[in-house]
Structure formats: C-alpha cells, structure tokens
Amino acid sequence: MDPNKSTHLQMARSGNGSRGQKIDLLTNHFGVNFTTPKSQHFFQYSVAITYEDGNPVEAKGIGRKILAKVQETYQTDLGFKHFAYDGDKTLFTVGPLPNTKLDFFVVLEDMSCTRSNASTSDAHTKRLRRPNQSKRFNVTISFAAKISMQAIQGALQGKETDDLQDAVRVLDVILRQNAATKGCLLVRQSFFHNDAKYFSNGLGGFNLCRGFHSSFRATQRGLSLNIDVSSTLIVTPGPVMRFLTDNQGVRDQSFIDWKKAERTLKNLRVKVSHSNREYKITGLTRLPCRDQTFIWKQKQGNGEVKEIEVTVYDYFTKHLKIALRYSGDLRCISVGKPKRPNYIPIELCDLVSLQRYTKALTTFQRSKIVKESVQKPQEKMKMLNNAIKDSGYNSDPMLQECGVRIGSDFTQVEGRVLPTPNLKASNGVDLFPTNGRWNFNNKKFAEAATVAKWAVVNFSAKCNPRRIVDDLIRCGRMKGMNIEVPMHDVFEENDQFKSAPGSVRVEKMFAYMESKIKEPPKFLLCILSEKNSDVYGPWKKKTLFGYNGIVNQCIAPPKTVNDQYLTNVLLKINAKLGGLNSMLAIERTRGKSSVMAVPTIIIGMDVSHGSPGQSDVPSIAAVVSSREWPLMSKYRAFVRTQPRKVEMIDNLFNPVSDKDDDGIMRELLLDFESSCKVKPKNIIIFRDGVSESQFKQVLNIELDQMKKACKFLDEQWDPKFTVIIAQKRHQTRFFQGRSRDKNVPPGTIVDSRICSPSNNDFYLCAHAGILGTTRPTHYHVLYDEIGFSTNDLQELVHSLSYVYQRSTTAISIVAPVMYAHLAAAQLATAMKFEDNSESSSSRGGITSGGAVPVPLMPKLKKNVATSMFFC
Template sequence: RPSHEQSNRPPQQHQQQPSRSAPQSSRSTPQHSSSRMSVDEAPTSSRGGNGSGGAIPKSGGNGGSNGGRGGGTNGGNGSQNVDAQRGARRGNRAICDLVRTRPENQNSKKGSSGTQITLTANYFKLASQSKWNLYKYRVDFSPDIETTFARKAVMRRQMPKLGQHLFDGTMIFSPFRYQNDPTQLVDRDANDQPLQITIKFAGELLYTDFGYMQVLNIIMRTAIEKLHLVKAYGTNGMRYFDPQQTIELRAHNLQIMPGFSNAIRQHETQIMICTELTHKVIRMDTCYSALQRIGARDRDAVMRELVGKTIVTEYNNQTYRIDDIDFSQNASSTFKLKSGEDISFLQYFRDKYNITIRDTKQVLLVSRPKAKDVRGGRNEVVNLIPELCRFTGLTDEMRSNFRLMSDMAQHTRINPDRRVAKYLEFNRRIRNEPQSVEVLNKWQMRLEPELVQLAGRVLPAEKIVFGNRECEPRFADWTGEITKNILFQSGQFKNWHCICTQRDQNTVRAFMGIMMNLARDMKVQMSEPRFVTIQDVRVNSYLQALDGVYNDSSQMVMVVMPTLDAHRYGSIKKQTLCRRPMPSQGVLTKVLQKEPRVLRTVAAKILIQMNCKIGNAPWTVKFPLSDTMTVGFDVTYDTADKSKSYGALVATMDLRRVNSYYSTVSQHRHGEEMSNFLVVNMLKALKQYEHVHQSVPKRIIFYRDGVGEGDISHVREFEVQKLRDDLRSMYKERAPLLTFIIVTKRINTRLFTNMRGQISNPPPGTVVDDVITLPERYDFFIVSQSTKQGTISPTNYNVIFDESGLPPDRIQLWTYKMTHLYYNWSGNVKVPAVCQYAHKLAFLVGQYVHQLPSEECANLLYFL
C-alpha cells in the first residue's frame, strides 16, 4: 500500500527512546567560535537523515511531548440526548505529578545569591474561562472491535449523543458527568451487524493525574492543526511545519522548512504551553538520485545508503523512516485500494496527484509500522516511490562545508528579538484562526497573548585563577588572557616525540619553534621533541612509529595528520589508549599552516591540551567547599556494535586542594543494568580520592547526563538507591553525603532579557528556580554561556536525591563554578566540566576506540 492510501492516516515516525542501559548521549557544544580548543577533537561522523517523524492523525495518537497515549478529538456540541452535568473545578492549581523526584525534606528550592533580573520565557499561560473537571469512562464493544482506528470510527458517530469528549480507543475523557451508568448505545459494525456500546464511569481525571495534561495537549494540538501546518513527531513532542514559509538554499541544493514545537505542562503555579522554533532541513536530491549514483543492482550498497534514513514525500510533505527496500516490486506494481480495486502506483499517482513517474522500473522503499502505530490500529506497510522522496537532514560532507553551515545558520540561528517576534506571531495565528478559537472555546480554554515574565538572578562573576594572577573575564570567555598569563599548573616536557610525514616536517618544525617560545612565556618547561618522520600516511606507518615511540618511554607524542580521516584517527587513538597507553595529541597539517597572527593562539591551545594530558590544570576558580568530590557520568552507543554502549565516569579530587581528575569507562550490553557498572566505577574513583587525600570525601555531587524523561524514575530507584546503599555498606559512618543531579541540555526553554528596549540573551550566570520550574521537582535552570549569535539555551538541573544539607544557593553556585573548568574551551561550557569530560571520553571510546582504555592513564585528562 502506498503512503497516501492509508484512509487519510499517515503513519507515525518511530522515536528511539533512550534505554535504561544506554541513555542518549548528546554533545554539549559550546557556542563560541573563538575559544574552542578543537585541534585534537575527534572527527565527527554524524549521519544524515535527522529529519522529524511522521504526523499523528487527528483521530488520536500520542499525547503531547510528555508521552503517553492520547485520544482523538470527537468534538461537537450536538443534541444532549444523554443528560450531562458540567463538572465543578476544585481549587485553582493543577499539579502534574508525573514522577515526583523532589526530595521529601526539600521545603524550598529557591536561592537568593546574585542580583535580580527580569526575564521573559517562551511560555504562554493557558487559562480556562470556567472551572471544570474531567471525567473518564471505560468503553466496551460487543462484539469486540480489535483495532483502535475502527473503535474511533464508531465513536465519532456517537458525538451528537455524548457531547464534547476525547476517546483514545478505550477511555472517554469528558467534561460531562453522564447521568446513566452504565450508558448503553447501539451502532452497527463494519459488517453491518448490531453493535452494543457500553460506557461505564471510571472516575474523575484529577489534576494530580498526568492524563489531565495529556488531554490539554490534545486539545491544543487540535486547535493548532486548524492552521493547516504539516505535522511531524519529534524527540520533544509534536512539531508543526509551514511549507508556505520554506526557505530555498539553491547554492547548496537544500530547503529549510520552519516550524514550531509545543507542549503543555503544569508549572509551579500555572498551566503553561512552551512554544519553541524548530526547522526541518530537506535536501533537493531524491532517493532515486541516490539509487542512480550507487546502482540499483548493488543491493547491499543500496541498503546501506537508504535504510534508516528519514525522507519527506514531495506530494504531501509527510515524513517517513525507510526500514527496507522491496526489490521484488517497482513503480509498475499494483496494490489494492480500499474499494478492493487493483491499481498500479503509476496510475494512482497520475490520477490522484497528476504526477507522472518517469522510471517505471524503480524499486520501492518500505516503511513499516512501529509498535505505537499498531496500537493505534495502523498496521499497514507503507510503500514509497524513490523519485518522489527527498532526504532530510545533513550528510557528513555537508556538515564539514563551512559555507553551507554558515548560510544555513543565517536562517536557523535566530537572534532573540526575531525569535520572540515569531513566538508572538504564532500565538496570534492561533487566536485569530476562527476554527482554532472554536476548538478552544468548546473546552472553554484561552491562550494568553503575551509571553510569561518572571524574576531570575545573575550569580556573581567567577574570577579565573592563573598561576600569577586572577582575572574576571567578560562574556564568559578568557581566550585573550591565556597567552598573557602563567598557567595555574604547568608540567615538564623532557622526553616527548612528534610523528609527521617527511613532506610536513618543515611546517611542523616551524610551528614547534612558535610553541616552545610560547611555553617559555607561560612558564612551561618544554624541551624540543624528538621527530619521527614517516614516508606515507598509511595507518600501519603511524602505528609502527608509535611502537617505536612507546619503546622509548615517551612522556607525550604529537601525531600530525594530513587530513581528518576517521579510520586513521581511531587507529592512532586505539594504539595510544589501549595497546600502548601514553598521552597523545593529534594535530592536522592545515592547522599548522594558518597565518602567523593566528598560529600563536593555535599554539597556546595545543600547549594547554598537552599540559592537561600530563596531569596539569591551566586555570581554576575558587571553591567554597572542601572534602567534596564532583562526578560526571554520560553514556554513548558503540557505533560499530549497537548492542554495546559505554558509560564514562569522570571525578574530581578535592578541588580546594588539588586540581586532578580520575576517569574510567565501562562497557554495557543491551539490557544490562547500568547501576551495577556505575557503582563499580564510583568506587574506583573513591579509592583514587582516598589514595590522594588519605580520606574519603564528605560529599559527592554527582551530575548524571544522558537521561531521558522516561528514565528518571528508573535512575532514582535503581542507580541512586544502589549507589547510596553501596556507599553505606562500604564506608559505614564515613559514607559521603550524596547529591544526585540529572543534567538535561536538549530542552525547549528559552530565556530573554529586555535591556533598554532591546530583547537580548540573559548574561552568563543567570539562574531561574521558580515560575517555569516544576512543582514535583527540585529543579533549576542556569545560563552558563554567552553568545553573540543566535539565542542562548539554558541547561536544566533536576536534583533527585540530596542528603548534603546544602541550601539551593550552594548547589546552584557549585554547578555554575564547574562550568568554568573544561580545558578544551577557554570559556564557560553548557554543563559542569565533569559532564563534558564524561561525554568526551564516552564519545571517543564509542565512536573510534570500541574497547576499554587502559587504566594506566586514568588519573590524566588523556581524552581531550
């Protein structure tokens, strides 16, 4: 069956939720351009096809971004044959207690440090013109109807009798209390046989029920759908795109389709809808052009190229994921219409869309229904015509094209004033569209016209401590201070090596002169390296040279590579991390060929990286707490074996006494409990702490990255509980006090300030711990970075366990301080440095090394 022959029901896109054994890992990329130390960054290998999923039908589907199944809107104020009484709303506050993670002893989560600032957030209040509760009813059919879709079709015919309601296939949600219980209705099934419908009262849908928020999300979604936008389901819920606003990038053969994502949730004292901008990138080249490029006869190559990609159809802008290729059929093949008539794909597209398919022999793409599609009664396999399908997302080659990314950023990196204007315009479109207003009015709901304003605080600016003085940087960036100061800690490079090709030797030697002069200025003792030249750039040539360097007891090896080749880079890192462990620094030849005025800055960044890799810290900040270990943990999948993932843990020693770290990695098979490995790694870090300080820490502040919304409860009940139990078992009365914080970077919240009539990003150090936070959580937002382009994104912190006794101020301040210590970046980063280090290590191992690093370098930041 083709994609359009679905009874007007486009399939949903499957969303891979992070599993408990391997949550998603999302890189926290700093937003500066001038201060990134990217010389030894691992080459990325981002896959294309990152487009959004298919839309959810109007008749029901997933309920909003908060997950869970919702119901279709069976509206209508028809005759009230069933006596109904509108419910009375009790109180004025709804608490959506999805997963209560706020510690029982946490009475207040608001801090007081810093200066007050007035902020605007991308939230609109959702008001109700009258007070109402929702009632839920179970619906049974006799004889039973198997599919949800067929059940909804029957219930749509009962709309005039039941009044305004939602139906999800099993339950009715209604503002009316039906007088008869049970209520009996009669209809006819698909075979025109009598059908008995029994509706039984199942209770009230209380404000404490998460389903209440789902219903509100469905109602708002129905109102938005009246704007005739293209729907797509994304990782943060439903997204709506406007094809009329599509932007053409003809020079790059791309289109950008702007859109919005929306989610309703109960916040501290108000139900609000969060609205954020989103974009879908559509490539002008079709799947057919890929088939032509590869050759359709090379089936393995075709499968590798197409399966897993996300496409959008040209004829109705629907989005699908390619699950398979059907080589047994082509565009001339036939399928059955709902009427039972056989028709070819060629004829169908000619009749329905006036489209003539040029290649009648092209194979068919296959998109299979996912589990949630089947639950919704959508179990048809969708067949797609390659020449009518365009890829979404960017290829690796596109991502490495500076001009393309720069041109695209002109439309996707939107400044605060334009972003706010777009929020308000979207709001006006909903309020000015009669059909949208009608939907909201039926449920007596109203969308407030203005964005929410709230009070935030700006934490005191941190002083960066170098070896000779302190400085207070502007805009969270101290790149210009690096070459003017002495490093906080500096090492000695006595026996170290440099591997390069014979052709690059002169360039490398000239650069070494610049770096050694700079080292003297920064008080780093650096002898000239021993040069090892190779004749070619084959992987084996580099590995043989590394063997020789290792046998010479090298303290550090710099490896100069002509191009950014993932296989070469991975082989070198595997050699220096696993087989012959020693700190290594990768550098590209083109980096050493920059103009002279830039080379000094490049040399400073490479010198800092190398200095860190032998155990030193280039700068620090002042920490108020002693005897405290700070830990970051993140997980990423193994790109070579999806059944494996790697969890990386990076821990500090007592930062008031010594700036040193401990790191370790564990491998997890799919389905294995993460908490077992996390605790083992934590105990390793504590042994290192005890070795350094001859005591265990009094406190552990643990930042857990890579946790999806659906895994929060599991992390609290298993990871936190096991960690706490094992700490008490191991250390008894000496057990450290634990604070466990979930870090979430990919959020839709945006914050703005109005400075002298100009809407702009809030300054670094801005904290929000009220109004838009959640009542069931001990959570807060921090804006730790600064950017001159686009809109800054805050990071959300959810404290799910805390026995430290520290007030919210201390936890917020500590979190902000930790964003200053990522040594690959001379500025603040989006998350605490230990999280960024953990991500860097997990990503390096999962993407390139594919095995556990040696423990010999565990006390060094060797992975920078």
C-alpha cells in the same frame, strides 16, 4: 525493587536565592486561565483497532485517519463529543461518552497499503481496475479511567497534586490532536506544517523544517503554555532519483552508490505515479529493471492462471503501457515483503512530503543544521509572537470544553546575574573574565605540565609539521610549559598507505615508529588532514586501549596557524598531562571554602546512545570524578558499555568481588582515596540526560547503588550525598526585557515564577550566547543530605561552569557533566573500530533481556587511565 517506588524522596524547594544583580526578563511561557469546565473530569478510554478479520492494526499513522472517520460517521453515538486521540491506544474526552464501551466499523478509501496475498502482478492489475482501494476496520472504545480537572485548578494556584501530571498529559494530547487535524508532522510535542519554512542549502537532499514546540508546564505562577521554535530534518519531496543525486552529490545516476542509496531510502515513503498510492520502501533490487524478474500470474480467457516469468521493465512498458525513460538500467524500488515482492521502476516513485529523517548524518550536515537553526533573540521572539497568534488554541473545541484559555503575552520574570567567579593563573595571578570569557595574554598556566619524551606523527600532506612544532614549543614556553627539546622525531606517513583504511594506516604508523625508537613515547601529537578523518577512531583505540597507553593530542591544523589556535591546543595538552590551565580562587584555599571545607568528591554522569538506526551499537555510560581535593578542576573518567538505549547506569556497584570489574563507584572512590589520602565526607553528583519521569529511578537505582558501594568499602562510612540533574533538552528561553536584541548576560539565574511549584529547581545561563538565543541549563536538586543553602548551591553550580580546561570561556553546563559527555563520545568513536578480538567479543558481555550480548568496553591502559584523556 520497583524503581518508581520511593525509597529516597525528591526534596522540596527550600527557598529562593538572593545573591546577584536583579534583571528583568521575559520568557516563552504564556499564561493559562481556567474557567468553569463542562465537566469536572477528563475521561480516558482505551482504543482497539482491528482489521475485518480481527487482526490488530499495527501500521503507524493510520489510527488517526480511522478515528477521524469514526468521529465523522458516528457523531450521535459519541454524544456529539470531541475527543483527543494520542495516535496509539488512548483517547480522552471532557465528560463521559454515552456508554462505557462502544463498537464501530469504518471504511477507508484509497488505502496506501494492502494486506492482500496477491503477487506483484496481481496487485498492480487490481489497483488499475479498482483505483479506490477500500478497507474496513473495527474500532472498540472502552472506558479506562477518570482524571480530575481539579489538579489544573490547583496548578493555577501554585499547588502540585498527584493528578496534575496526568491532567497535563491530557492537555498535551489535545495540542497534538489540534496539530494532527491541520495535517502537521508530529514529533512528540513539536508540530511541523506543510507550508513551514525550509532550508536546504548544502544538506544533501534534505530540508531543515521549522515548526513549533508546545507543551503545558506547572509552575509557581500557575499553569503555562511553553512555546518554542523547533526544527527537524525532512526528506526533500519529489523524484527519488533527484533526491539520490543531491544526497550523494553526483552529476547523474551513473555515479550512484547503490549500497548507500538503499541504506538512505529504507523505510521512507513514496507515492507511485501510475496508481497514485503510497508505499514504504523496504529495499532495492540487486538487478536493474531490465533484468529483474518476477512471476506474473496472468489470468487467461478461460479463467485459468498462467505463471509467466517477466522482467519488471517489460511488465510496465508492454503490459501497463507506461513509458520508462531511464529506469531500465537502474535498480527498482522494492515496497513488498521478502515473500511477496513488489517492484516499481525508480522513475515512477516520488518521495512524499513531511517525512522526518532520523538516520545518522555526516559531520558537515550536522554543522550545517546547527548553523541554519540559529535564531537571534529578537527574531525568535517575533516568530513566537506570530505562533501564539496563529495557533488558534483558544478556538479549539476541547480546550474550550475544559475551560482552558491561553494568554498572548510573554511571562515576565525576575532574574539575577550572579557575580563572576574569581579565577587564578600561575602564582595566584588574577584572570578577569569579561562576558564569560578570559585569555592568557602575558600569563602562564596555573600548573604547567612538562612535555617529555614526545613525538609527532603526521597523517596530513597539507601542513609543515616542523613549523607547527617550533611554534608550539615557543607558545608553550610562554604559557610556562616545559616542552622538551629535542623531541623523538616527526614520523611522516608513507605515501603508499594514504588511501588504506584508517585502522591499517594507524597500524603501519606504529610499526614504523617502533622500528625507529626503542622506548615508547610518553606523549604523541597526531596531525590529521581533517577533523572527521577516518584515522581518528583507530588512533584513539590504539593509544588508549592498545600498546602501553599513550597520552596524545590530535589536531587538524587550519591553513593559518596563529597563537590563538596554538594556545587552544596547549590547553588540552596541559590538562591531559596533569596540569591545570586556570583554577578557581577557592581551590587554592584548602579548608576555607564553605563548599570544599571537608573532603568532597564531585561526580559527573552521562550515558551516550548510538545514532538512530544503529540497532547494534551499545550505549556507553561515563562517570567522571574529581581528584586531589580541594581541587574542583581535575577529573578522571570511568566508562562502561551497557544495553542499547538503557538510560540508568547499571554498573555503578557490583556486590560480588570481581577481578575484572568491581563497579564504577567503588573504583572512583578508591581513586579519590588514593589521590587525596582520605575518604570523601561529601559526594556531589551531577547527572545529565534524564527526564523528569526518570527522577525517581535516579534516586532509587543509581543513588542506591552508590550508597551500597560506600557501605561495601566501609560499613562505618556514611558520607553525605547531593544529587543534581542537569537538563539541556527543554524549551524554556529568556529574553532581556529592555534589550531584546541581546542575549541575557552570563550568570543569569531564574528560580521563581516559571520553576516547579514544589520541587527545587532553577535555570542558569552561565555562558555568553554568541550564536542564536542562549539555552539555559535547567538544574533540579533531587536530593541534598549535605544541606547547602540555596545561594551556596547556586554559586557552586555557577563556579563549576568556569573550570572547563579545554577553553577560556564559561560553558553552558557544569564541567563534570561535559567531561562525562566527552569521555563517552570519544570512547564510542574508538569502539566503532573494535574487531572480533577477545577484548571486544561478547564473551563475558552483558545482555539486554536475552538479546544480543553487549560487547565489553576494553580497559584503558594504566598510562592513560588516570589522565584527562577526554579533555
């Protein structure tokens, strides 16, 4: 089945909500006006670029240089037309080019790479003799399609036509072309200038570079340009050695970890000082410059070539007469291919500017980036005002040709602040959230769990575990928890294992526990020395997949452990052991809530992908589902591995009965029936992590599998489905019209003017923005068989932001989606430590198009499978 061929149609907007206090807002959407264009169509052309010998050009980035040269050289042949090139194989013009097919050739000087088969020495010699290396390229531009501009005119009137998506794509390509001509680094629709503002303190050889995101959006108000401040991490330009010492935090080159250095440097670009040319780093030599040799094909006076084995150091110092101050004892940069090595002393290499770094970062670097990226609303508005003034978009020749003119004012919208949901603690006592926050001062948990047969393991030498235990028991009893005394024991790690790998430390700890107690504990408190301890992953693996499965809580106590810290720990412990910290008032009134009046299951879905550069890490799909209807606060997680970077969850339904895996949907439906003694009549699905281009796939692949799973369990069973997408990765922000120095209040919802002209969507800021500018969640209601009213659906989404058991605050996205994200992330951490045992081998694993088999996720042990282990 074609996943984009509609079998389940996306629903249209049924009307706007009305509940809540109205509030005047501004948003970072700038109005677009459309005057008479020079043509009624965009013309799309295919671009083919080849070398002189006919081989295709595959190097990224070079296409823009070649097309710029074409435009400069062949203006007459192009009919003096401007074009927008996407950097790959497509360009667009306003109106047609003179011919449907055009062939050109261009010559580029100072090429940064060569396709010569020369050896290392020949390449160096040729560059010295001929510094202006040139290369000829053939370019063919062929007509592909016409795209009507009437779609833009329709969007300005609030109409969404079939051609609109294509027309908006062309406008976005024009913005990228505009940025490319200014020498910007392009990251999708974000643009970073060379003179952008940098932050580098504590980032280990990297700079946080600020730029801007710009993209066109079709809204109820018409077409708008959405601009937001954007950030990306770039490599600090300059000498490679300075970068390495900063990156690894060492005094000088003698302390460099060269294996780590090679991983960090690979694929970065350097400029070589003696030739002034750029290269991509392919690796480092294993030997230092004084010892690394290559075969130098030296030309003799009689024209013959003599092969001489020479060291890189001697070649550069004696033949090229380049003085090397410190490279002799250091490894060389390799910029060639395995069969055609090209070695360069490291001190001759400078990292070029505006290189985006996309590999995995440390926990400290990530937290530092978040901190440096923070911008208060007033600061962000000022930057956006300057950006729209400095953009020069209204003088862009292509935007002028298609009649697009962009306004300079923030769009005014009317929002509503939804009433705060009613929360309950123990015995129906009210909790009173203020500004999206509440506390348990003098109150007890709504359903307090019992902590029995428990023990403490201590991997940290920094704290007094006995004191932490005493304080935890005291604080827990204040919250109504029954914490059994005495516990099993506090198991201290043997000093001789503290420097061992994390997995060894965990195995030794379990062996020690087993020697001291006969029966496995039902709960373990694990004390770590730091949050990113290498013990964490192996510990989760052992307690969730191994042994008998033990509910556990890891903590890395601060120097001062106060009651607030202990309460936050107890929130997690209580939820994991089956308790409830707080609950919505509507959860206590079975059958009276309009949402939960009939048996209803709420599902959250997310897919976690490995870090950039981790090509062998599978994606992890997590689905959580509510239990014990009419509760909306208790969930169970179901997690599977799937091929890397695959976004659609491919294991929701297995039509073939399999003792190992019947599919996630059948498993969670049976769990609901077991805990509630009834099948759900309504199924509400919240899906995270998909873009608008994937909405049809969600309906036609994932929803279709879910419906099949229901029919497989009972042919006569026909529950009603509602599917809602939750998006955090967007650039829309809201600002108070009057108090511009403050974030919008929690519960702010916007469903007019800047929303889709046809589809059912809305923005919700459920939480209080403490740092920076609040990022709303963009919800899209794709499918609604249940038939919610607009107000009821919006209030349900708002309420589900208040049932997150890990904190006493409203969160920015519905709790089931956050739980799915946590479950995927936690088990991904545990999977990193999988060995080659049967549970993690590729036997029975899934494959991606015949590629390397994906290791199967080990099964959670029964004792933890139904718990909120991810909480």
